[in-house]
Amino acid sequence: xxxxxxxxxxxEAFSDGVFAIAITLLVLDLxxxxxxxSEGLAYKLVGAWPSFVAFLNxxxxxxxxxxxxxxxxxxxTRSDCKFMLANxxxxxxxxxxxxxxxxxxxxYGHPGEATxxxxxxxxxxxxxxxFNILWRYASYKHQLLGRNVTAKEVxxxxxxxxxxxVFYGLAFVLAFVNVSVSLVLTIVLMLFYAATASTSRET
Amino acid sequence: xxxxxxxxxxxEAFSDGVFAIAITLLVLDLxxxxxxxSEGLAYKLVGAWPSFVAFLNxxxxxxxxxxxxxxxxxxxTRSDCKFMLANxxxxxxxxxxxxxxxxxxxxYGHPGEATxxxxxxxxxxxxxxxFNILWRYASYKHQLLGRNVTAKEVxxxxxxxxxxxVFYGLAFVLAFVNVSVSLVLTIVLMLFYAATASTSRET
Amino acid sequence: xxxxxxxxxxxEAFSDGVFAIAITLLVLDLxxxxxxxSEGLAYKLVGAWPSFVAFLNxxxxxxxxxxxxxxxxxxxTRSDCKFMLANxxxxxxxxxxxxxxxxxxxxYGHPGEATxxxxxxxxxxxxxxxFNILWRYASYKHQLLGRNVTAKEVxxxxxxxxxxxVFYGLAFVLAFVNVSVSLVLTIVLMLFYAATASTSRET
Amino acid sequence: xxxxxxxxxxxEAFSDGVFAIAITLLVLDLxxxxxxxSEGLAYKLVGAWPSFVAFLNxxxxxxxxxxxxxxxxxxxTRSDCKFMLANxxxxxxxxxxxxxxxxxxxxYGHPGEATxxxxxxxxxxxxxxxFNILWRYASYKHQLLGRNVTAKEVxxxxxxxxxxxVFYGLAFVLAFVNVSVSLVLTIVLMLFYAATASTSRET
Numbered sequence: 001x002x003x004x005x006x007x008x009x010x011x012e013a014f015s016d017g018v019f020a021i022a023i024t025l026l027v028l029d030l031x032x033x034x035x036x037x038s039e040g041l042a043y044k045l046v047g048a049w050p051s052f053v054a055f056l057n058x059x060x061x062x063x064x065x066x067x068x069x070x071x072x073x074x075x076x077t078r079s080d081c082k083f084m085l086a087n088x089x090x091x092x093x094x095x096x097x098x099x100x101x102x103x104x105x106x107x108y109g110h111p112g113e114a115t116x117x118x119x120x121x122x123x124x125x126x127x128x129x130x131f132n133i134l135w136r137y138a139s140y141k142h143q144l145l146g147r148n149v150t151a152k153e154v155x156x157x158x159x160x161x162x163x164x165x166v167f168y169g170l171a172f173v174l175a176f177v178n179v180s181v182s183l184v185l186t187i188v189l190m191l192f193y194a195a196t197a198s199t200s201r202e203t
Numbered sequence: 204x205x206x207x208x209x210x211x212x213x214x215e216a217f218s219d220g221v222f223a224i225a226i227t228l229l230v231l232d233l234x235x236x237x238x239x240x241s242e243g244l245a246y247k248l249v250g251a252w253p254s255f256v257a258f259l260n261x262x263x264x265x266x267x268x269x270x271x272x273x274x275x276x277x278x279x280t281r282s283d284c285k286f287m288l289a290n291x292x293x294x295x296x297x298x299x300x301x302x303x304x305x306x307x308x309x310x311y312g313h314p315g316e317a318t319x320x321x322x323x324x325x326x327x328x329x330x331x332x333x334f335n336i337l338w339r340y341a342s343y344k345h346q347l348l349g350r351n352v353t354a355k356e357v358x359x360x361x362x363x364x365x366x367x368x369v370f371y372g373l374a375f376v377l378a379f380v381n382v383s384v385s386l387v388l389t390i391v392l393m394l395f396y397a398a399t400a401s402t403s404r405e406t
Numbered sequence: 407x408x409x410x411x412x413x414x415x416x417x418e419a420f421s422d423g424v425f426a427i428a429i430t431l432l433v434l435d436l437x438x439x440x441x442x443x444s445e446g447l448a449y450k451l452v453g454a455w456p457s458f459v460a461f462l463n464x465x466x467x468x469x470x471x472x473x474x475x476x477x478x479x480x481x482x483t484r485s486d487c488k489f490m491l492a493n494x495x496x497x498x499x500x501x502x503x504x505x506x507x508x509x510x511x512x513x514y515g516h517p518g519e520a521t522x523x524x525x526x527x528x529x530x531x532x533x534x535x536x537f538n539i540l541w542r543y544a545s546y547k548h549q550l551l552g553r554n555v556t557a558k559e560v561x562x563x564x565x566x567x568x569x570x571x572v573f574y575g576l577a578f579v580l581a582f583v584n585v586s587v588s589l590v591l592t593i594v595l596m597l598f599y600a601a602t603a604s605t606s607r608e609t
Numbered sequence: 610x611x612x613x614x615x616x617x618x619x620x621e622a623f624s625d626g627v628f629a630i631a632i633t634l635l636v637l638d639l640x641x642x643x644x645x646x647s648e649g650l651a652y653k654l655v656g657a658w659p660s661f662v663a664f665l666n667x668x669x670x671x672x673x674x675x676x677x678x679x680x681x682x683x684x685x686t687r688s689d690c691k692f693m694l695a696n697x698x699x700x701x702x703x704x705x706x707x708x709x710x711x712x713x714x715x716x717y718g719h720p721g722e723a724t725x726x727x728x729x730x731x732x733x734x735x736x737x738x739x740f741n742i743l744w745r746y747a748s749y750k751h752q753l754l755g756r757n758v759t760a761k762e763v764x765x766x767x768x769x770x771x772x773x774x775v776f777y778g779l780a781f782v783l784a785f786v787n788v789s790v791s792l793v794l795t796i797v798l799m800l801f802y803a804a805t806a807s808t809s810r811e812t
Contacts, residue, residue: 010682018632020221042318070214092672274487418622
């Protein structure tokens with residue numbers, strides 16, 4: 001391995017570690033109270049459905065981000081410290097995600113749900129920005145890309161990457177108006193990304 | 204390393220991270236109350252035995268799944284995004300496992316233990332399904348397998364992989380009828396997998 | 407990389423993950439109560455000294471185990487599933503360690519401290535046994551060792567590895583008699599291993 | 610890969626694991642109370658601003674340390690057990706960091722904030738010392754450095770590494786006198802390191 005390959009290798013390893021931990025920590029917010037009182041466990045679990053939806057949505061989103069991150073690093077072969085900081089910004093959003101996830105789970109249907117949804121969609125929006133910064137820095141003048149990456153591919157990814165800021169921006173704005181619609185939009189976006197991630201490599 | 208090898212390499216690394224974290228988070232559910240009152244610590248620990256059994260069972264099951272995952276990736280040499288999503292489904296079950304584990308530990312012997320056991324065995328059943336999806340997708344028309352993998356090997360693994368859905372399905376059904384028998388069956392299955400995992404490579 | 411190297415490589419990676427997480431989870435048991443009442447923070451921190459000693463001791467012990475594990479895998483070049491299970495037993499002890507660590511921290515100086523110390527030293531004893539099983543299985547008839555490992559080296563490690571079971575066994579027995587002496591012995595053993603680990607490679 | 614490269618490779622992997630986990634565990638200290646009472650969520654979040662500042666500062670500091678660790682291991686190509694212990698000392702500080710971070714977040718603006726700040730800046734100071742020990746041990750008589758590292762580079766890094774102990778020492782002393790100034794200095798230092806890390810490789 002060349003020094004450069006070792007470099008991106010270690011960034012990938014560190015990022016994978018952060019993704020893996022953040023995705024696993026989400027489970028810590030699934031909690032029901034200890035056995036006591038007359039309320040049955042099944043009833044409690046059903047009542048905690050926003051926790052499960054938030055868990056699934058955040059899990060799937062981090063997974064899709066990881067797949068995209070993975071695909072990106074098939075194109076990027078070099079690294080420098082600014083790039084590492086941009087990657088760090090993305091990781092910051094990923095590690096932060098369990099917090100707004102637990103807020104949405106706890107506050108959905110209670111006063112304060114709008115605030116929780118704003119923070120939740122805002123984190124996704126930040127993530128989309130961070131991903132764009134990462135990619136646009138790496139692809140700027142082709143500085144960190146592999147030789148085999150064509151200008152056409154770069155353009156196609158540029159276009160694809162606009163989806164995130166635009167639609168997560170919409171979800172963010174919707175959170176001020178209608179919490180449920182805003183949260184459903186984040187689920188739709190996650191499904192869209194899962195679908196495009198699974199086809200993008202076959203074209 | 205070829206691009207393909209790098210690809211499966213990173214999937215393995217990410218999966219290993221998730222396995223390692225999920226297996227280690229299980230310990231966070233082992234808790235006894237602070238020193239207070241007349242009840243001795245030994246007494247409390249003995250009273251918490253379902254926690255310890257659940258911890259050991261979940262730990263060993265994740266370990267066995269990891270060994271099987273590891274063996275599988277000795278046969279799989281390529282990857283695509285659908286495969287990554289199938290792998291993500293398996294990881295979802297693995298990261299989710301600490302939650303039903305803690306429910307079983309807390310609710311065993313209390314009203315609600317059937318619900319906890321249904322969720323626990325249901326998670327194992329989902330895991331068995333996810334493993335089958337992963338393998339059957341990878342081995343379908345030999346698309347992601349290495350060249351040295353024979354059709355006979357594929358058939359043998361196909362047969363072996365039926366054990367999971369069938370017997371975890373049985374444990375799941377039993378959870379509605381008799382919680383203890385159902386939970387003991389998951390322990391027996393874990394021991395069976397540990398035993399076959401440790402012999403499979405010697406044939 | 408050959409298949410065999412890839413195999414031990416992934417075992418090391420998974421083990422490193424577990425070591426890294428277990429060593430980092432220890433910090434979660436360091437807690438002082440929120441600001442309230444007249445008791446100062448400095449006073450609370452000083453009163454929590456057993457937590458800090460237990461944290462340091464467990465951290466250093468896992469670190470030393472990791473170094474030894476690392477050194478061991480410089481000698482071991484192949485793997486099979488029984489070996490993976492033996493390694494799993496060691497990892498079980500490592501992931502379990504934060505629990506008795508928190509018990510010792512909480513119960514030291516309270517009734518029940520003997521029970522906590524028995525579980526703590528018992529976990530170390532199990533770890534020493536697991537390490538011996540791992541090594542003796544790998545070195546049995548030289549089956550998993552590299553070609554460059556001499557019979558003399560094997561014998562020397564065999565002897566060295568007796569220290570663990572004997573002295574952690576002693577600490578375990580002492581926990582029934584005198585908790586403080588038993589815990590101090592585990593610290594002395596950790597320092598001994600740190601010292602020998604740091605010289606062993608220079609001879 | 611030679612044995613030596615495998616060695617530093619595994620140290621890097623283990624360290625990356627610890628960095629990744631410590632950086633991700635920080636989020637666990639972000640908590641607001643459950644929906645209850647008349648106090649709004651937005652109000653609670655604003656009131657918890659010291660938690661967010663402490664989270665961001667600790668996150669960014671660990672990220673910068675990771676980048677520096679990463680750069681260091683581009684120069685270091687060999688390892689021995691003393692080096693591993695020195696690296697362990699650095700990791701001890703990193704895993705410990707979430708604890709003083711949560712103390713600062715909780716105690717800022719309350720009696721005891723000086724104690725919290727002393728522990729927080731003291732941890733940074735220890736980290737700076739550990740980094741110096743690691744580097745000075747590795748570069749002593751060039752014993753663990755790669756052949757391509759020049760004496761001039763070593764001298765330049767020696768000088769650069771004095772910044773940490775001096776300025777974190779200052780922050781530590783200031784914590785006894787003025788908590789806010791001391792904490793702001795740690796943020797300034799983090800920004801300084803981020804800035805120098807991102808330029809250092811371009812000269």
